[in-house]
Amino acid sequence: MFEAMSGLNRPEEEADWQQFSSMKQVAWKTGTSYGGRDAWAIGVTPRYVVGVWVGNATGEGRSGLTGVGYAAPILFDIYSLLPDVPWFDQPYDELEEVAVCRQSGHKASAICDEVDTVYIPRTGIATAVCPYHRIVHLSQDGQYRVNSSCESVSRMQERSWFVLPPAQAYYYKNYHVEYQALPPLKPGCEEDQSRQIAILYPEHQAVLYLPKGFSGEREKVVMRATHARSDATFYWHLDDVYLGETRQIHQMACLVEPGNHILTLLDEDGNRRSILFEVRK
Numbered sequence: 001m002f003e004a005m006s007g008l009n010r011p012e013e014e015a016d017w018q019q020f021s022s023m024k025q026v027a028w029k030t031g032t033s034y035g036g037r038d039a040w041a042i043g044v045t046p047r048y049v050v051g052v053w054v055g056n057a058t059g060e061g062r063s064g065l066t067g068v069g070y071a072a073p074i075l076f077d078i079y080s081l082l083p084d085v086p087w088f089d090q091p092y093d094e095l096e097e098v099a100v101c102r103q104s105g106h107k108a109s110a111i112c113d114e115v116d117t118v119y120i121p122r123t124g125i126a127t128a129v130c131p132y133h134r135i136v137h138l139s140q141d142g143q144y145r146v147n148s149s150c151e152s153v154s155r156m157q158e159r160s161w162f163v164l165p166p167a168q169a170y171y172y173k174n175y176h177v178e179y180q181a182l183p184p185l186k187p188g189c190e191e192d193q194s195r196q197i198a199i200l201y202p203e204h205q206a207v208l209y210l211p212k213g214f215s216g217e218r219e220k221v222v223m224r225a226t227h228a229r230s231d232a233t234f235y236w237h238l239d240d241v242y243l244g245e246t247r248q249i250h251q252m253a254c255l256v257e258p259g260n261h262i263l264t265l266l267d268e269d270g271n272r273r274s275i276l277f278e279v280r281k
C-alpha cells in the first residue's frame with residue numbers, strides 16, 4: 001500500500017504532484033472538500049506521519065483551494081526539513097510471487113495473454129483468477145463470432161479475448177483506446193443477448209433524492225445505459241409508459257414522481273433489462 005501511495009502513477013491527482021515526489025520518498029494522499037473549505041494532505045514514511053490542513057478557521061470556502069495545490073506543498077516542505085530515513089523493507093516473508101493478468105490485475109488464468117510476475121500478499125493467493133479473458137470462437141476471417149448453431153467446429157478459430165461487462169467496458173474504453181469489443185455474432189447465429197444491456201444510472205434498488213432547481217421546480221432524472229453493440233437502439237419504459245428511444249448516446253431525462261419505479265430497456269432485438277428504484281422527496 002505504501003508503494004502504491006508513493007508511486008508515480010496517480011491518475012486521480014493533478015499533474016504538479018510529480019515535482020514533489022522526486023525530492024523524497026513519501027507515501028501521501030490529498031483531499032479537497034466540497035466548496036473549497038478544506039484542503040488536506042497526509043504523508044507517511046517509516047519514521048514520520050505528517051498531516052496538513054489548509055482552510056479558513058471560520059469554515060468559509062475559497063474557490064481553487066485544493067489539497068494538491070495548497071496542502072501538499074506544505075507537506076513536502078515539512079518533509080524536506082525532517083531527517084532522511086530509509087524506506088520500508090519489502091516484507092518478503094508475507095509475499096509470494098504470482099502471475100497476474102496485465103489487463104485485469106487479477107491472478108492470471110491459463111488464457112490471459114499478457115502476464116506480469118509480481119509479489120502479492122499471501123492473503124491474496126486465494127482470490128479468483130481473471131474472469132475477463134474468455135475463449136471465443138470466430139469465423140475463419142475473424143470478422144464474426146460463431147457458435148455451433150451456425151458454424152461447423154472445424155471451421156471455427158479459437159481465440160482468447162478480453163471482455164468486460166458492458167458497464168465496465170463503457171468506462172474502460174475512455175482510458176484504453178486499445179480495448180476491442182467482441183466481434184459481432186455472425187448473422188444466423190443464436191445467442192441470448194440480454195447480458196449486453198447495462199443500466200448505468202440509476203442502479204438497481206437505488207434511492208434517489210431529487211434536488212430542486214433554482215426556480216424551485218423538481219429536476220429531471222437523467223437515466224443512462226449502455227449496450228455492448230455501439231449501433232444498438234434502446235426503447236425506454238418507465239413503469240410500462242414508453243418514454244422514447246435512443247441511439248449511440250443512451251440518455252433519457254424524465255420527471256419522476258416520488259415512489260417506487262421500474263425502468264425497463266429493450267433493444268431492437270427484443271432483449272430487455274429492468275431495474276427497480278425509488279425516488280424520495
Ligand SMILES: [Zn+2]
Nearest residue numbers: 101112130133
Ligand atoms: Zn486476464
